[in-house]
Amino acid sequence: MFRIPLACAAAAILAACGQPxxxxxxxxxxxxxxxxxxxxxxxxxxxxxxxxxxxxxxxxxxxxxxxxxxxxxxxxxxxxxxxxxxxxxxxxxxxxxxxxxxxxxxxxxxxxxxxxxxxxxxxxxxxxxxxxxxxxxxRARVIVYDPQMLPIEEVDTYADLADERLRGEICVRSSTNVYNLSLLGEFIGRNGGEAAEQWAKGVTANFARPPEGGDTAQIEAVAAGQCAAAIVNHYYWVRLAQGTTEQRLKAAKTTISFPDQDGNGTHINxxxxxxxxxxxxxxxxxxxxxxxxxxxxxxxxxxxxxxxxxxxxxxxxxxxEVLPEFKQSDFPLDQLGVHQPEAQAIFDRAGWN
Structure with a gap:
């Protein structure tokens, strides 16, 4: 369980694709x-x-x-x-x-x-x-949250995101995004498909809005009060916190939780x-x-x-350097892809679009 001070990052620059x-x-x-x-x-x-x-x-x-x-x-x-x-x-x-x-x-x-x-x-x-x-x-798949709306105890595990006390409070990107597929892939590998489906349905029931945008958009939505917590990769928060004055102010309204420190550790990719x-x-x-x-x-x-x-x-x-040392999941990463087809099917049944 960690609450992190602010400081950090630079924005990624998209480049056009083409021939070599x-x-x-x-x-x-x-x-x-x-x-x-x-x-x-x-x-x-x-x-x-x-x-x-x-x-x-x-x-x-x-x-x-x-x-x-x-x-x-x-x-x-x-x-x-x-x-x-x-x-x-x-x-x-x-x-x-x-x-x-x-x-x-x-x-x-x-x-x-x-x-x-x-x-x-x-x-x-x-x-x-x-x-x-x-x-x-x-990269670590973390929970960014508004500490003015939630105590750390309500977002210190991935399981918390499916708890009914967070109805209407969760922002996240599409289920087709590979980061979310891998996160659920680990959940399947550790806990089985039935438990994974229950979790996906619980998180979907807690959506503040339909999934949209990338990870940076989820952090901005938390900062704007559209939701209380979001699932993102750590570096999106770090870049925002090292960006323009406007970006740093958005990051300053949020805090990172590295989930499952008393369990399997935070999902790593x-x-x-x-x-x-x-x-x-x-x-x-x-x-x-x-x-x-x-x-x-x-x-x-x-x-x-x-x-x-x-x-x-x-x-x-x-x-x-502002991020604390944290317990990382030891799940073998060459198994994440194995479970992704099942993960997508579970997301689809849960209505996580």
């Missing part, structure tokens, strides 16, 4: 090195952050391997790879959520990778057991990467993942997103 283009323009020496090496990798990324351009450029500087990037949402990238089939030029896929990575794996678009460096740096819980994907940064089955340069793709699993790579990966690093000893991004 160079992620950054390296200096002449670096470019010459890459061309001399004759190596490049094509990355399909669901991330849309300016800081990633520096990340790609630094990798090229260190290794001489040129990086080309195609950006789009994970569902769009998945459909693109289905259309491309075995001829897909993608060497690497980067997406948010273990459940999304599972979808690429299930379609046969990833390959197993063995890397002593990755297995040593990344905890087993945060990677697929056979090396089909690797988690590279963490990842952003991660997978080497594609069609990769023409898998060794270079593995080198890129290994680079992101170094302290330098972790800093480049998380500085703008405000996610948690996964590598021991990696520095926290600015803004996360």
């Amino acid at each position: 283009t160079p992620a950054a323009v390296p200096d002449a020496a670096t470019e010459a090195s890459a061309e001399a090496a004759g190596q490049s990798i094509n990355i399909y990324s669901a991330r849309h952050y300016d800081s990633d351009k520096a990340m790609y450029a630094r990798f090229t500087e260190v290794t001489g391997i040129k990086v080309n990037v195609r950006e789009a949402g994970a569902p769009e990238l998945l459909e693109t790879m289905k259309a491309e089939g075995a001829n897909s030029p993608a060497d690497l896929v980067i997406v948010s959520d273990a459940g999304a990575l599972y979808r690429f794996q299930k379609e046969g678009f990833t390959q197993a990778v063995r890397s002593e460096a990755l297995e040593a740096a990344i905890p087993a819980q945060l990677r697929e057991k056979d090396g089909h994907w690797f988690g590279l940064s963490k 990842i952003s991660g990467a997978a080497v594609t089955a069609s990769s023409k340069n898998p060794n270079a793709a593995v080198k890129f993942i290994e680079f992101l699993a170094t302290p330098e790579g972790q800093a480049l990966l998380t500085s703008e997103t405000k996610e948690f690093p996964v590598v021991a000893g990696a520095a926290l991004p600015e803004g996360l």
Whole structure:
């Protein structure tokens, strides 16, 4: 149970998707090195952050391997790879959520990778057991609430959100969002489908409004008094609290609860990467993942997103220092995707649109 002081973050910047283009323009020496090496990798990324351009450029500087990037949402990238089939030029896929990575794996678009460096740096819980994907940064699915409307005791577990005392007080995004599917996927894995359905129906009965918008919109709704509590990923609050004066004022009206500290711990998910089955340069793709699993790579990966690093000893991004240490769920993330079809069916039956 935690009540957190304010301070923090930066807003994400959406980028347009398109055909693979160079992620950054390296200096002449670096470019010459890459061309001399004759190596490049094509990355399909669901991330849309300016800081990633520096990340790609630094990798090229260190290794001489040129990086080309195609950006789009994970569902769009998945459909693109289905259309491309075995001829897909993608060497690497980067997406948010273990459940999304599972979808690429299930379609046969990833390959197993063995890397002593990755297995040593990344905890087993945060990677697929056979090396089909690797988690590279963490996010916590938390409860943001208005302390003027609710005491912490009423929102210190996920189960609290289904309690009838919160009728008309809950804001949340659509059930089709992968973050919510993974959260319910863990609930199914731990407690079974029947208990998961009871919880989903209870939360739906407590909606202050139909699901709409992203996680930032849920925090803003709490700040505006439209609801008393919302389910969001931690970094949306951190970014808001480090944003413009208006954004900081909105964050100042809310507080974060890390649920289930006396139980299984707060639900954790990842952003991660997978080497594609069609990769023409898998060794270079593995080198890129290994680079992101170094302290330098972790800093480049998380500085703008405000996610948690996964590598021991990696520095926290600015803004996360105000968050307390908290108990994290140890649920194996490679199981989240397995339960997502059942999770969607449960949400549908519950009327969580």
